[in-house]
Amino acid sequence: MSETPLVDAWRNARSANRKPMQVPGHKMRYLDAADGWAHDLVGDTVRDDIPLQGGVDDNAYSNRYLQRAEELWATAVGADHSRFLVGGSSQGNIAALATVGDEGVPIAIDRTSHRSTQAGLVLIGARPIWIYPQLHPEFHLPIGMSAGSLEAMAKQVNGFFVTSPSYIGTLSDVAALARVANARKEPLIIDQAWGAHLDFIPGAGAMAQGADFSVTSVHKALLGYSQTAVVSMRDGLIPRSTLDRWVDHTTTTSPSGTLLASIDGTRAAMERDGLGRLQLLIEAVADARRRLARVRGLVVLDDNTAGCPVDPTKLTIILPKTGADGVVLGEELWQLGHGPESADHDTLIFTVSVADEPEWVVGFADLLANLIEAHRGEPRTSSPLSVWRVEPEVVLTPREAFLRGRRRVTMAEAIGEVSAEQFCPYPPGVPLLAPGERVTEESVEAIRAASLVCRVAYCSDPSLQSMLIVDQ
Ligand SMILES: Cc1ncc(COP(=O)(O)O)c(C=O)c1O
Numbered sequence: 001m002s003e004t005p006l007v008d009a010w011r012n013a014r015s016a017n018r019k020p021m022q023v024p025g026h027k028m029r030y031l032d033a034a035d036g037w038a039h040d041l042v043g044d045t046v047r048d049d050i051p052l053q054g055g056v057d058d059n060a061y062s063n064r065y066l067q068r069a070e071e072l073w074a075t076a077v078g079a080d081h082s083r084f085l086v087g088g089s090s091q092g093n094i095a096a097l098a099t100v101g102d103e104g105v106p107i108a109i110d111r112t113s114h115r116s117t118q119a120g121l122v123l124i125g126a127r128p129i130w131i132y133p134q135l136h137p138e139f140h141l142p143i144g145m146s147a148g149s150l151e152a153m154a155k156q157v158n159g160f161f162v163t164s165p166s167y168i169g170t171l172s173d174v175a176a177l178a179r180v181a182n183a184r185k186e187p188l189i190i191d192q193a194w195g196a197h198l199d200f201i202p203g204a205g206a207m208a209q210g211a212d213f214s215v216t217s218v219h220k221a222l223l224g225y226s227q228t229a230v231v232s233m234r235d236g237l238i239p240r241s242t243l244d245r246w247v248d249h250t251t252t253t254s255p256s257g258t259l260l261a262s263i264d265g266t267r268a269a270m271e272r273d274g275l276g277r278l279q280l281l282i283e284a285v286a287d288a289r290r291r292l293a294r295v296r297g298l299v300v301l302d303d304n305t306a307g308c309p310v311d312p313t314k315l316t317i318i319l320p321k322t323g324a325d326g327v328v329l330g331e332e333l334w335q336l337g338h339g340p341e342s343a344d345h346d347t348l349i350f351t352v353s354v355a356d357e358p359e360w361v362v363g364f365a366d367l368l369a370n371l372i373e374a375h376r377g378e379p380r381t382s383s384p385l386s387v388w389r390v391e392p393e394v395v396l397t398p399r400e401a402f403l404r405g406r407r408r409v410t411m412a413e414a415i416g417e418v419s420a421e422q423f424c425p426y427p428p429g430v431p432l433l434a435p436g437e438r439v440t441e442e443s444v445e446a447i448r449a450a451s452l453v454c455r456v457a458y459c460s461d462p463s464l465q466s467m468l469i470v471d472q
Contacts, residue, residue: 002271003072005065006264009056010257014048022054023254048258056257069264076267077199078207079214079232081240083247084263086255089193090116092215092231094123095246099213099238100159100187101126104397108153109161112142112388113191115424115458117161118398118434123250125399129157132391133166136307139299139318140384141347142166143308147176154184163191164206165198167342167428168349169314170306178210187212187237193229196222197278197313197354200270207232213243218263221313221353222270225262270354277354282312284358288365289315295369297321297379315350315361317368323377327453332371338364342427344453346382349427385453386446387430392437396470401436405471408461411447414439417469425450426457439469 020027028050029036030043050056057063066084074082085091093113097120101107104127109117111130121128131149133142145162153160160181164172174190181188190206192198196216199205206214213233218224233243289300292315299305299318310316319326330343342349352361395418396404406420416439423433423443432450433443450456451464460468 002268003068004264004268005063005068005072006056006257006261007268009063009065010050010261013050013055013257020054022059024049024051024055028055050257052255052257052260056261066260069260069267073230073263073267074232076271077205077214077230077232080235081243082230082232083243084260085229085231085247085251086227086259087229087251088219088227089191089215089217089229090114090119091247091250092193092229093117093189093191094120095243095250096189096213096215096231096233097121097126097161098124098246098249099233099243100189105159106157107159107161108150108157110145110163110191111390111392112166112430113161113163114193114429115422115431115434117191118422118431121398122402122435123399125397127397128394129153130392130394131160131162133170133172133388134308135388139346139382140388141168141170141306141318142388143170143306144172145177147173147180150177150180154180154186157186159187159189161189161191163193165192165195165311165314167194167430168316168347169194169301169311171195171309171311173309174206174209174211178212181212182210185237189213189215191215193217194220194314194351195311196220196224196230197270197274198311200274201278202275207234212237218266220351223262223266223353223355225256225259228259228263230263274354278313280358281352281354281356281361284356284361285313285315285352287362291362291365292317292369295322295372297323298372313352315352315365317348318346318382319348319372320346320382321379322372322375323379324372324375325377328375329368329371333368336367338367342454344385346384385425385428385450386442387425387428387432387450390430390432390443390446392434392443393440394436395438396436398435401470406468407471408466408468410466411444411464414467414469415441415444418472419443420468420470421460422458423447423450423456423467424458425454427454429457431458432456436470439467 093116103125190211218228301316341351
């Protein structure tokens with residue numbers, strides 16, 4: 001059994017029966033007790049909450065448990081340096097971008113990236129040069145960033161940021177992207193939020209393929225507590241201290257030892273027998289895909305149907321030719337207790353992880369196949385979410401737009417103006433319109449259409465009647 005410094009220290013803290021005279025305010029009185037004031041309201045919700053400082057470690061962090069656990073993670077994923085995060089991959093993206101960028105510095109960024117990249121750009125004032133993944137000719141879904149897209153921008157930019165796996169599970173050839181970046185000696189960041197498990201398949205993770213930075217959510221595809229993520233880097237282009245500065249700048253001063261220990265435990269589990277577990281899962285997903293592919297008209301995303309490599313643990317189906325409506329199926333699945341990761345009219349995405357029993361994954365495919373049959377209808381043409389096709393006219397950098405004066409206008413009046421805010425269908429959390437981008441008839445229509453299938457988040461008027469534009 002490999003070393004687990006944070007898990008061991010967390011267990012010791014849990015059994016120490018301390019009566020701390022310091023934070024947290026709940027005093028860890030609820031670890032086991034079923035009594036105590038307000039136990040009925042908060043006891044269960046904070047039962048296992050032990051802080052890092054003055055809990056898992058002492059106030060001075062003198063045992064350096066976190067540092068040791070981070071070293072073990074870095075070694076496991078082929079990085080030189082890793083930092084554990086309690087602000088999700090959102091924090092990782094912000095910290096990684098801030099590490100490679102600076103005021104006015106051009107960075108080539110995948111426009112299908114998560115909204116958190118915009119927060120990073122606002123923070124540092126870097127200038128995004130948007131690059132676009134290839135789109136599937138029929139389904140209009142992203143099928144990977146080509147090395148040529150990076151090559152075309154290489155002379156103009158000081159860094160690259162690409163998301164792989166994409167939200168739907170398609171993979172870019174990170175090794176090819178890294179060759180372009182490495183030849184220019186410019187850093188490549190891979191947002192691998194959905195692919196933490198790839199780091200435990202030999203040669204499949206972003207760091208193993210030559211990226212300079214990777215960001216992974218431990219809570220998405222692996223076993224970590226919600227909010228947990230890791231940002232990793234290789235030495236050479238940028239000092240570790242720069243990443244450390246930005247991680248520290250963007251995080252809480254009271255990190256949860258429980259969250260952090262769950263990252264450590266996940267790494268140890270994956271090193272112990274994670275690959276075997278992943279292989280069983282991959283076989284189960286392959287079986288599930290085969291069963292679903294028998295449903296007439298259903299397209300099941302795999303390397304053949306996508307035309308690019310697809311994360312072998314991802315289950316993504318494309319419905320139009322079955323006539324079934326993904327939003328309706330998504331609601332039924334939610335009622336059955338099997339809510340999908342994402343559902344729009346055309347596409348259903350399911351997150352499958354090492355915590356899922358392989359038999360369950362196969363059984364779920366049969367349940368899903370029956371549900372699609374029950375909702376079969378007239379085949380229709382695809383109407384994919386427009387987030388994958390946005391090609392904005394950038395007028396101001398995200399930071400300039402964020403800091404300028406703003407005023408509220410109706411959506412119709414906004415056409416032709418510059419957006420001061422973000423409109424982000426969630427999921428997948430990719431902005432349809434972002435600060436600094438020109439508002440067009442198409443963008444307003446895309447926002448309206450998205451609101452019919454999902455929550456359009458992070459805008460100031462949730463009724464979508466008005467928006468904030470830059471007051472030029
Ligand atoms: C591609 C991508 N990157 C980053 C994030 C942010 O991850 P987290 O929720 O861990 O902050 C998400 C969240 O959905 C995402 O889809």
